[in-house]
Amino acid sequence: MKYQKILAVIDPEDGQQKSLLRAIEIAQITQGKITAFLPIYDLSYEMTTMLSTDERENMRFAVIEDRTAWLADLVAPIEKESGLKIDLNVEWHNRAWESVICRVIKHGYDLIVKGTQLNDTLKAVIFTPTDWHIMRKSPVPVLLVKDHDWPVAGKVLAAVSLGVEDDEHTALNDCVTRTAKGFAELLSSEVHLVNAYPGTPINIAIEIPEFDPQIYSDSVKEHHQSAMLRHAQKHNIPAGCSHIEEGLPEDVIPALAEKIDAELVVLGTVGRQGISGVLIGNTAEHVIDKLNCDVLAIKPDGYESPVDCA
Numbered sequence: 001m002k003y004q005k006i007l008a009v010i011d012p013e014d015g016q017q018k019s020l021l022r023a024i025e026i027a028q029i030t031q032g033k034i035t036a037f038l039p040i041y042d043l044s045y046e047m048t049t050m051l052s053t054d055e056r057e058n059m060r061f062a063v064i065e066d067r068t069a070w071l072a073d074l075v076a077p078i079e080k081e082s083g084l085k086i087d088l089n090v091e092w093h094n095r096a097w098e099s100v101i102c103r104v105i106k107h108g109y110d111l112i113v114k115g116t117q118l119n120d121t122l123k124a125v126i127f128t129p130t131d132w133h134i135m136r137k138s139p140v141p142v143l144l145v146k147d148h149d150w151p152v153a154g155k156v157l158a159a160v161s162l163g164v165e166d167d168e169h170t171a172l173n174d175c176v177t178r179t180a181k182g183f184a185e186l187l188s189s190e191v192h193l194v195n196a197y198p199g200t201p202i203n204i205a206i207e208i209p210e211f212d213p214q215i216y217s218d219s220v221k222e223h224h225q226s227a228m229l230r231h232a233q234k235h236n237i238p239a240g241c242s243h244i245e246e247g248l249p250e251d252v253i254p255a256l257a258e259k260i261d262a263e264l265v266v267l268g269t270v271g272r273q274g275i276s277g278v279l280i281g282n283t284a285e286h287v288i289d290k291l292n293c294d295v296l297a298i299k300p301d302g303y304e305s306p307v308d309c310a
Contacts, residue, residue, distance in 0.1 A: 002110070003030050009100055009114040009134075010038040010071065017074065018115035018145040022294070024082045025150060026111070029186050035087040036075055037103060039096040040067050064090050097133035102309035104140055113143045132285065135269060139305040141179065141298045148293040154263040156184045157192045159253050159287065162227035172268040172300045177235045179298055180266040192241045192260060193232060196252035197224040221246070250286035257291055266296045 008023035023034045042063050068090045075086050093099035104112060112134060135142050158180035160173045177193065184191045197220055224244050232242045245252040257265050269284040288295050 002032065003027075004032045005107070005109045006032050006034045006111045006113060007037050007100070007104060007109040008034055009112065010036050010074075011115050012038070012070075014115050016115075017078075018147070019113045020075070020078060020086075022115075022143065022145045022150075023113045024078070024084060026113070026186065027084060028082065032110075033087065034084065035089055035103075035107075035109070036071060037100065038067060038071050038088075038090045039093050039099040040064065040090060041092060041094045041096070060092055064092055097130045097137070098307055100130075100134055101138055101305055101307045104138065105305065105307070105309050109140060111141050111143060112138055113145060115145045135284075135288075135297045137305050137307050138297075139299065139303055141296055144288070144295045144297070146292060146294055148263060150187055150263045150294075152188050154187060154189045155192055155260050156180045156187070156189045157194055157253070157257050157260065157262040157265045159249065159265060159267040160193055160195050160231065161249075162195045162224055162231055163197055165227065168300065173231060174235075175298060175301055176266050176268045177231070177237070179296065180264075181235065183264060183266065183296065187263070189263065190241065191237055192243060192256075192262070193228065193237055194243045194245065194253055194256050195224055195228055196245055196247055196249040197221065198248075199246050217246075250290060253287050254290035254292070257293055262293050264294045264296060265291055266298065269297050269299065 003026055006023045006027055008019045010017065010020065020034070020036055026032065027034050040063065042060075068088065071088050071090060075088060079086050089103070091099050091103065100112060100114075103109070114131065114134065116131065131144065135144070158177045160176055161169060162173065177191075180191050183189070199217065221244065228242050228244055229239070231237075232239065243256055245256065253265065253267070256262075265287075267284060267287060284297070288297070
């Protein structure tokens with residue numbers, strides 16, 4: 001896991017430029033190259049249909065030129081401080097998320113880094129539609145950066161789902177764990193595993209008098225513990241770093257991340273493309289919504305983005 005080509009998505013509203021600073025942290029370790037990418041679109045452009053083609057093109061070029069100059073001024077002091085050369089790219093596109101994914105596909109980037117927004121009133125992270133589209137449809141890992149430091153000797157949490165042992169689940173669990181271990185090596189961190197398992201269905205306990213909820217619960221827990229033991233041994237994760245908790249993933253994973261003060265949570269998502277996976281659709285999004293640390297969302301091996309970049 002080298003991450004030699006990193007695409008840092010620039011947010012003009014982010015005074016800290018979290019994505020760029022995090023990309024620099026990674027590139028300094030991996031000797032990777034960074035592109036600061038700014039997708040832009042001016043809605044007033046839609047109102048210029050009465051202008052000639054040349055006039056419209058001149059307007060578009062002027063906006064791109066202005067934003068490119070702004071980006072160069074933003075990056076210059078960061079380059080000087082970090083000692084890294086950062087490539088710049090400003091692209092005109094009416095759908096920012098699509099321009100990001102097509103840039104990745106066409107130019108072979110290994111990692112997308114994007115900052116999240118903090119709602120000062122609610123004290124919560126706000127994800128934009130662009131964030132969700134990129135996570136669902138990116139063919140490469142997406143690192144969502146929040147306001148959380150990456151200390152040396154911190155903790156990386158891999159969220160796995162071990163209740164079902166079909167090939168797709170197993171492959172994605174392995175991919176999540178390998179990715180977490182790779183980042184832990186980069187950051188000199190400790191890897192932890194977490195698996196949430198369901199509690200006893202209340203309706204069954206009510207409708208079937210002979211049903212013993214305690215026996216059922218113990219059986220489910222034992223099944224998940226055995227699966228976790230096998231998975232942890234397969235990836236050389238110590239038993240003390242393997243966590244099995246009853247409850248919903250969107251409750252269990254954020255709670256454990258906060259408890260161990262994880263700097264990064266790695267989870268799998270299949271982008272709503274109709275196959276089984278570790279954390280699918282709304283479940284993954286609910287988990288991500290509740291986390292107060294960085295999140296790395298990855299796809300199964302062989303995943304192909306549905307975005308047409310032709």
